[in-house]
Amino acid sequence: MSDAIPEAAKYHLSQRGxxxxxxxxxxxxxxxxxxxxxxxxxxSDGIINLGLAENSLMHDEIANFLEKNLQVNPQKHLTYGTxxxxxxxxRTALSSFFTTYFHSRSPISPSQIxxxxxxxxxxxxLAWSICNEGEGILIPRPLYTGFRVDIPQRSRxxxxxxxxxxxxxxxxxxxxxxxxxxxxxxxxxxxxxxxxEDGVKVRAVLLTNPHNPLGKCYSASTLKAIANFCGKHGxxxxxxxxxxxxVFENRQNPSAETFTSILTxxxxxxxxxxxxxxxxxxxxxxxxxxxxLGALCSRNEGLIGAVASLAVFSWSPYVLQDLWAALLEDxxxxxxxxxxxxxxxxxxxxxxxxxISSHNMxxxxxxxxxxxxxxxxxxxFIGNGEMTVDEKRELERKFVKRCEEKGLFVxxxxxxxxxxxxxxxxxFTVGKEILIEGLERLVSVLGExxxxxxxxxx
Numbered sequence: 001m002s003d004a005i006p007e008a009a010k011y012h013l014s015q016r017g018x019x020x021x022x023x024x025x026x027x028x029x030x031x032x033x034x035x036x037x038x039x040x041x042x043x044s045d046g047i048i049n050l051g052l053a054e055n056s057l058m059h060d061e062i063a064n065f066l067e068k069n070l071q072v073n074p075q076k077h078l079t080y081g082t083x084x085x086x087x088x089x090x091r092t093a094l095s096s097f098f099t100t101y102f103h104s105r106s107p108i109s110p111s112q113i114x115x116x117x118x119x120x121x122x123x124x125x126l127a128w129s130i131c132n133e134g135e136g137i138l139i140p141r142p143l144y145t146g147f148r149v150d151i152p153q154r155s156r157x158x159x160x161x162x163x164x165x166x167x168x169x170x171x172x173x174x175x176x177x178x179x180x181x182x183x184x185x186x187x188x189x190x191x192x193x194x195x196x197e198d199g200v201k202v203r204a205v206l207l208t209n210p211h212n213p214l215g216k217c218y219s220a221s222t223l224k225a226i227a228n229f230c231g232k233h234g235x236x237x238x239x240x241x242x243x244x245x246x247v248f249e250n251r252q253n254p255s256a257e258t259f260t261s262i263l264t265x266x267x268x269x270x271x272x273x274x275x276x277x278x279x280x281x282x283x284x285x286x287x288x289x290x291x292x293l294g295a296l297c298s299r300n301e302g303l304i305g306a307v308a309s310l311a312v313f314s315w316s317p318y319v320l321q322d323l324w325a326a327l328l329e330d331x332x333x334x335x336x337x338x339x340x341x342x343x344x345x346x347x348x349x350x351x352x353x354x355x356i357s358s359h360n361m362x363x364x365x366x367x368x369x370x371x372x373x374x375x376x377x378x379x380x381f382i383g384n385g386e387m388t389v390d391e392k393r394e395l396e397r398k399f400v401k402r403c404e405e406k407g408l409f410v411x412x413x414x415x416x417x418x419x420x421x422x423x424x425x426x427x428f429t430v431g432k433e434i435l436i437e438g439l440e441r442l443v444s445v446l447g448e449x450x451x452x453x454x455x456x457x458x
Contacts, residue, residue, distance in 0.1 A: 016156075026149050033409040040433065048430075048438035051409040053212070055246070055371045055429040057344040058287040058337065065333065066288075069326040070319070077319040084311040086115030086295075090321040093328040094280075094295055101245060101338075102261040102278075112299055114308055115321055119242055119281045119294040121314040122307070123150035126204075126277070126296070129306035130236055131157035136202045137238075138162050138191055140178055142374075142416040142423070144212040144240070151206075158200060161417045162191045175364050175374070179216055179257070181225040188229045204236035205229070210243040210259060213374050213416050213425040215367030217247065217257045223265050231271030236303075237262070238277050245285040245338050247369040248345035252353070256368040263297070274300040282324050284371065287341070292316065293324055345371070348435065352428035355439050361446075371429040372411075378422030380449055392421035402448065408441040 013021065025031075030052055038046035072078070081087065091110035098104050098113075116122045123146075131137065133156040139147060141161040151157050164177045167186050171177035177187075188205070195202050205226060209218045218226075230237040239262040247259045262276055281294035293316050298304055328334060352373055356363050362376035380399065381392045393414050400412050413423035426442075428435060 016154075020153060023153075029404065029409060032404070038407060038434065038437070040437075045407060047404070047407050047409055048434055048441060049409045050427045050430070050435075050438045050442075051411040051425070053284065053371055053425075053427055054289050055284060055287045055341075055345075056431065057348065057429050058341050061337065061340070062287050065327065065337075066323055069323060072319060073322075076322070077317070081318040084315045085308055086113075086311075086316070087318055087321045087325065090115050090295075090325040090328075093325040094297075097328045098261075098263060098278075098280075098297060102241070102263045104261070104263040105266065108263070108297060112297060112304065114296045114298075114304055114311070115316055116294040116296060116307075116311065117314040117316045118292045119240060119279050119283070120146060120150050121292075122279050122294045122296055123147065123206075123240075124154055125307045125310045125314065126238060126279075126303075127151045127155040127157040128310065129303060131155055131203045132201075134158060134200070136160040136195055136200045138188060138195075138202055138205045138235075139417075140164070140184075140187070140207065140211075142213055142413065142418045144208050145411065145415040147206070148415070157203075159417075160191060160195060160200065160202065162187050163419060165419050175214060176366070178211065178214060179218055179222055181219070181222040184222055185225050185229060188226065192229075192233060202233070202235060204238055206238045206240065207262075208240045208243075209262070210241075210247065210369030212240075212243065212370060213372055213411070214364055215370040215372060215374065217259045217369055219257050220260045220265050223260065223262055224267070224270060227262070227265070227267050227271045227276070230275065231267075234275075236275050236277065237271060238279065240279045242279065242281055242284050243370045244280065246341070246345060246371060248342045248349060250366065250368040251346070251350055253366045253368065256366050259369065274298075274303075277303065282327070285341070286324075286327065286337070291320055291324065293320055345429065348428050348430075348432065349373070351432055352426070352435060352439070355436065359439075359443050359446075372425045372427050375424045375426050376422065377424055377446070378420055380446065381422040389421065396421050399445065399449070403442065403445050406441050406445050408438055408445070410442070 033047045033049045036046045038048045088110060091113045094113050095108050095110050098108050136158040137151060138160045141163060143161060147159060151159050164183060164187050167183055171180050171183040177183040227237055241261055244259055250256050263278060277298040279296055282291055283289045296307060364374040381395050396412055396414055403410055411425035413421060
């Protein structure tokens, strides 16, 4: 905050504006990657982007569908339509969609669905509507890096990462503990007590299910355990389920947990249903990050109203809403698209993990959802003798910078609040040629830091 004071005076900004300015542009590395995209023939020195969670495996198919269904109706699309609260057509289509694909235990009416311009905008609006400045939202770590901006940037709410390390007597001590019901009970309880000691009032729990960046799904029993914790402490339970249909067969772990929506789980006696909310959007499951759309599903009339009051600032164009509605309404195409995408996800995941294993790299195994792999390069950051966490993080930053110099953009663990330095998130949902080239570049950087020598002892 002290750095923001001179900037506020220099640029005539509010304290809030100055703090946001001094925090820096979180999109800068991504912007560099997007401005210099690799192409084998036209730009072989360009950057391969394996750091951004985008699925391009069905781009041609979704583009063709959108082109065929894009019809501009001046009366609906070039006016204010019916206002910022979203079209009834889309809300009705989403209501049916949640029943069919999320297996909602009870009907969801269109009035309980609020379209928005994106999940990021929704997260911001929820934080604003639920938290006062300085109040906290508990999120299991590692956690989606975008929350670092979405939650505190405007609301000044606080992210409280929930740690799973050092919980004796239960779990395995590994990342699978993130999905264990009993470990979650203890981890959330410990985090709650720490907030009590620090004077941080907690208002909500936020889950990504399927998990980002771990790529696994929560079981119904674990969701119940977390819901019970929320009910006990009067907390909102927000579930970001944007990867709900990006679940695929992992040939190395065919029995991996499949997706269970919080809408499916019987929560009676655990938590008031008005305290449970789901966020969803077409960016991931429908390979359309550029269609800035999202939706909030909630039975809490007050919360819907509070978030709706901000919708005028995050108004999704009606032409986009109708395109998404058209996709959801076309049952045959929807079924084909989802199954085809699942097959391609499985295929690319297999290609990526086979390459990773053949080059003596480790990764979090058992994932079967999302568009990324959590790669374990911790041995690169052990160093000669003991290193402090700050020294490891500096080494991590240098490693990422070297990757960028080699034409590769990757996501690194510290940005995801990883408990240990040396984990990286790699997106595998790009063309196979791009994927292999990107992984080859990663191997090249690893060779520079003596990875092959280190691998001999494994």
